[in-house]
């Protein structure tokens with residue numbers, strides 16, 4: 185990928201390495217970090233080098249009546265004005281200059297516009313305009329023109345305000361091991377940023393799932409893994425803290441006609457204490473936790489990793505699949521599990537080319 189802002193824009197840090205060198209650097213880092221486990225090689229699932237991000241956020245910089253997209257600078261404070269970003273997918277890339285021009289020409293849409301979020305899918309695009317002012321009927325009237333002109337969905341956000349003009353989601357389709365799945369992705373919930381790498385990641389997990397009974401999934405989001413994996417298990421119990429994501433997850437079961445998943449809107453810590461019979465929850469009234477016979481646990485926590493008590497809890501199961509966006513907390517957690525488990529497979533999935541970010545997948549067996 186070539187970008188005219190390499191060396192200035194804080195988003196890409198590995199701009200002076202070729203993609204092959206970046207892959208080698210990431211592999212070497214992981215080999216060294218996990219050297220105690222004697223992992224000498226692993227699969228590396230590469231990304232498209234450019235136009236790979238289907239989710240992106242930009243600041244809006246104002247110079248009088250002129251606006252520009254902005255990114256934080258690589259060095260020093262302040263915002264770097266940009267007019268394009270080759271990392272975003274083709275749909276976002278094509279829309280960015282046209283949308284800027286449109287916003288530029290409308291006082292109502294431009295004034296106090298602070299940021300823009302793009303969420304694109306194979307089936308459409310949602311744009312969220314974030315303001316440092318109140319927005320109401322006048323704003324809605326102008327914003328509708330964006331929907332009409334560009335055929336996209338628009339949301340306006342301001343303090344305590346969320347104005348949804350038509351819909352607050354996009355429908356995404358993913359291919360996992362020769363099958364297609366449809367997902368509703370609601371604005372504001374977590375979603376994987378790199379569609380192609382995400383498909384590889386779910387397919388890799390799915391290919392490792394054998395001899396199954398029931399699945400326990402922690403940090404399930406909108407069912408990104410849950411939906412395709414459900415076909416391989418008798419029953420699935422999946423938990424997630426975000427209301428928005430769980431709303432999508434329920435919808436995604438219906439969209440894909442899946443009947444064997446129970447989604448819970450609960451933190452992992454709460455579910456662990458319920459499973460350990462330390463606390464009772466109204467939200468679990470309808471669910472007989474003892475009726476599950478889990479052969480596999482899948483976890484995909486945020487950067488902080490899983491809490492110590494929940495890690496101890498999942499230690500009792502035969503198979504653990506750990507997806508991690510932070511190698512350091514992954515290492516911390518695997519060190520604890522290590523005495524009872526062996527690493528069956530380890531893979532890296534590139535979500536963000538030109539950055540130091542590393543996404544790992546580990547299959548652990550008792």
Ligand SMILES: C[S@@+](CC[C@H](N)C(=O)[O-])C[C@H]1O[C@@H](n2cnc3c(N)ncnc32)[C@H](O)[C@@H]1O
Nearest residue numbers: 374403404405408424425426451452484485486
């Ligand atoms: C890395 S994302 C993974 C989501 C999903 N597996 C996916 O692939 O889209 C982590 C998810 O964990 C959720 N989360 C964060 N802390 C949590 C907690 N303590 N208990 C349950 N879910 C949590 C977040 O809302 C987010 O959806």
